Amino acid sequence: MxxxxxxxxxxxxxxxxxxxxxxxxxxxxxxxxxxxxHPKPPGYRMNKPRPKPMIGPFLGRIDEILQQDRELPKKQRHTAKRIFDRLKEEGYTGGYTQVKDAVRNARVRLKDVYIPLAHRPGEAQMDFGYALAKINGQLRKVAFFVMSLPYSDAVYVQAYEKICTEVFWDGHVRAFAFFSSVPCRISYDNERVMVAKVMKRHQRKLTDGFLQLQSHYLFKEHFCNVARGNEKGVVESMVRCTRSNFMVPVPEVRSFDELNRMLEERCREELGRKLRGKDGTKGQLLADERGRFIDLPVVPFESCRVRTCTASSLSLVRFDGNDYSVPVRCAA
Incomplete structure (x- = not known):
């Protein structure tokens, strides 16, 4: 210089x-x-890429393999060494270093790019998570329902023994009551309690349980693409936040009812917090966005299954794999 x-x-x-x-x-x-x-050396710039006579004809094949890997579990995706082995089987005669460099460059080029999502008032996101809780002296893994409103950052959480249709129903009923209205659009992933089958062209066959709930409350549904949880990143983050803030240390309660009262109280406390970058508390923002919500139906949704059963000679009825006693007069 x-x-x-x-x-x-x-x-x-x-x-x-x-x-x-x-x-x-x-x-x-x-x-x-x-x-x-030039006040300083401008540096060397190639007018055109260097020719790659050995690896060049196989660059498209490398891209194809990496694109196919995106649909597979991470632990079952190709390494550069495995791609090198496959290319040799297909006629590649060059060295491993060229393949390794080409794979590294292709992964950078094909990497997903994300942009921040803008959230409109009146929309919600819903997901399930898992955490440990000590209930009646017994340490148990519990499922918890989370519904988040990205605009106001209001959240509602409830814990359950497992994930099933009744839990899915009950979580919504309680969340809508907590928010005093129904979000006009709710984003979901592809849990089996909601989606019976993911079909071609982003179509889905929805479960009867989901359709019953939707018909009662009349909200619009939105389903994320498969393996694209980032499309509802607010509630994904809220599941982690709930686990680390509401469930640490491990709560010790006598029953699920006590645990859920504690969780609902924490959700009410959150409404008093001010959201960074916005004016007003979460509760004030929730009040502002209620104008975009749907009014609650006059008749509440019954979050339970109704089945007709025949009692055996032992005065027992079977439901969901379990036997329940009934009065003797009901026995067959």
Whole structure:
């Protein structure tokens, strides 16, 4: 860099001739013109990519393999070594280093790019999570229902023994009552309690249980693409936040009812917090967005299954794999 500065000073300030400078520093005319045109070395730029006669014909194949890997579990995706082995079977005669560099560059090029989502008032996201809780002295893994409103950041959480249709119903009924209205649009993943089958062209066959709930409350549904939890990132983050803030240390309660009262109280406390970057508390923002919500139906939804059963001669009825006693007069 010093000689670059010296040459520029001699020609542009001291008036030394270009011929004399070229002779003194033994540089070409084009090099001197570049030095005079740029205050610092501009660096080398290739006019066109270097030819890759060995790996070049296989670059498209590498991209194809990596694209197919995106649909597979991470632990079952191709390594650069495995791609190298496959390319050799397909006629590649070059070395491993070229394949490794090509795979690294392709992964950078094919990497997903995300942009922050803007959330409109009146929309919700729902998900399930798991955490440990000590209930009646017994440490248990419990499922918890989370519904979050991204605009106001209000959240509702309830814990259950397992994930099933009745739990899905009950969580919604309680969340809508907590928010005093129904979000106009709710985003979901593809849990079996909601989606019976993911079909082509992003179509889904919804379960009867989901359709019953939707018909009662009349909200619109939105389902994320498979393996794209980032599309409902607010509630994904809220599940982690609930586990770390509401369930740490491990809560010790006598029953699920006591645990759920505690969780609902924590949700009410959250409404008093101010959301960073917005004016007002979460509760005030929730009140503002209620204008976009749907009013609660006059008749509440019954979050239970009704089945007709026949009692055995032992005065027992079977439901969901379990036997229940009934009065003797009901026995067959």
């Amino acid at each position: 010093q000689w670059w500065t010296d040459i520029r000073r001699k020609v542009l300030v001291e008036g030394v001739s270009k011929r004399q400078v070229k002779a003194e520093y033994r540089i070409h005319t084009k090099t001197l013109e570049k030095i005079l045109a």
